[in-house]
Amino acid sequence: MPFDTSQPHPELLQELVTMKMPFGKYKDRILCDLPDHYLEWFQRSGFPKGKLGILLETMYVIKLNGLSYLLDPLKKQNIRMR
Template identity: 65%
Template sequence: MNGPNPQLLKDLVEMKMPFGKYQGKQLCDLPETYLVWFKQKGFPQGKLGMLLETLYEIKLNGLEHLLSPLRKGSY
């Protein structure tokens, strides 16, 4: 079984939400309720949608600890 993609996890802590209520907020800091809304309405197309869906699964399954070592200042 393969582990999580390190680049994908890095993107989740470095990329910022490009639009909407949480514009400018790091993806990893988006509230779970916002991700649930996207799950119900449909994730955006492309890389952003894939990242948001991955983050949804991470938060749903209590795996946020995977992101902790990648956050700035955690090295």
């Protein structure tokens, strides 16, 4: 079943601070900690299909608009839960 992008999904924000990049140069790095230039490369070359692509594109838009600070409370919460 395809992921419905027409509705908001707050759980995506939680996944941005918990999910690790599954491949590439930044394998095992938390998605919200990926460098800007890496997300920009995906934006130019094409985001992967599926949920990973949606998460990476969401992170790109967050960083592009200077909104990374919105993830700080979730990051802190995630650190406490470990």
